[in-house]
Amino acid sequence: MGTSSGRRVGRPRAAQRPDSGLDPRAELLVAAAELFTTRGYAATTTRAVAERAGMRQASMYHYVSGKEELLAELLESTVTPSLDRARELLADDAAPAEERLRALCRTDVELLCAGPYNLGALYLLPEVRTERFAGFRAVRSELKDAYRQLIAATAVGGGLAKGELELRTDLVFGLIEGVILIRRSGPERPVGEFARATADAALRITGA
Amino acid sequence: MGTSSGRRVGRPRAAQRPDSGLDPRAELLVAAAELFTTRGYAATTTRAVAERAGMRQASMYHYVSGKEELLAELLESTVTPSLDRARELLADDAAPAEERLRALCRTDVELLCAGPYNLGALYLLPEVRTERFAGFRAVRSELKDAYRQLIAATAVGGGLAKGELELRTDLVFGLIEGVILIRRSGPERPVGEFARATADAALRITGA
Structure with missing residues (x-):
């Protein structure tokens, strides 16, 4: 999860995903797509998705309600x-x-x-x-x-x-x-x- | 899981699955087929498979080495x-x-x-x-x-x-x-x- 500095409180992801250019929600969808298809849906925790997307679990809930919402959106896509x-x-x-x-x-x-x-x-x-x-x-x-x-x-x-x-x-x-x-x-x-x-x-x- | 009596020690399944006529290994395969397809493979514990087949988890290991063996056999079938x-x-x-x-x-x-x-x-x-x-x-x-x-x-x-x-x-x-x-x-x-x-x-x- 990396260390947090005072500057980064409340936006812990910025320093960890500098290259993708995706907004946080899209980043979560990409992370979920990878983990659901490679590790399996049941075996993937929301925490693992958040980490893969370079953010904390608590921050993730600003963007999606949880794993089911990510799966629904991936399926519909x-x-x-x-x-x-x-x-x-x-x-x-x-x-x-x-x-x-x-x-x-x-x-x-x-x-x-x-x-x-x-x-x-x-x-x-x-x-x-x-x-x-x-x-x-x-x-x-x-x-x-x-x-x-x-x-x-x-x-x-x-x-x-x-x-x-x-x-x-x-x-x-x-x-x-x-x-x-x-x-x-x-x-x-x-x-x-x-x-x-x-x-x-x-x-x-x-x-x- | 039921209660065990002295008579049933070592063969706890007999009284619980009187009707299927299947041997214990086949019973485990049927239970695994149901649980893997309805609840999911990752979400199914070996204990749940054993219980569904009417036996204790410890007894199950007389017949199969675990969940992976059951999945492999179901796939091959x-x-x-x-x-x-x-x-x-x-x-x-x-x-x-x-x-x-x-x-x-x-x-x-x-x-x-x-x-x-x-x-x-x-x-x-x-x-x-x-x-x-x-x-x-x-x-x-x-x-x-x-x-x-x-x-x-x-x-x-x-x-x-x-x-x-x-x-x-x-x-x-x-x-x-x-x-x-x-x-x-x-x-x-x-x-x-x-x-x-x-x-x-x-x-x-x-x-x-």
């Missing part, structure tokens, strides 16, 4: 940008649905592969099933619904019965999120190329 | 039966590779959907990257290699460059393991039908 893109794509109904679906798949894979930590690995935590993370589950469910609408708008998708449309949506969404498992154990690849190949595979699954 | 099937299918080179690949996908999806607990969710634990779980990672890697060989033996796969074969193998394997994520949040479906649909999707990804 893996879905919200894709959902924003999905909404734009759903509105752009002049473009062929196949191309819009392909674009959504690429954006989503790029997001799931972004950053130094595989945040998608946190989806499977038992804690994520609790009420505290209902917001994340709702955003993820809305994203999946956007996939369903785009698949339904394709030439092949328009002819599918409801159950078959649900099934293909689940398979496409499972393929895209399966990137989390591939990223965990697969070889490193240029993300753009991998995202394109995954989008092609998704289109083949829909039958397009 | 999600892969070994599929690998056994893959070896049979690789040996059966009279049958078309497409049909053998389809059969492997179905077996694997059925296994990943089997049992009351989604054990595949444990793949993403940070602990699984440690040396203790090298055995599991080796079996999983061998299974993935079987997929690669079967894809390479298909009519389309035979013409693929090495990098493209690797990529399609990763995508097929990611789709199959992505079932873990679908199972977590998707609707309940008859497993046989879902396994067939996933196998069809896998074949489409290979280009067959």
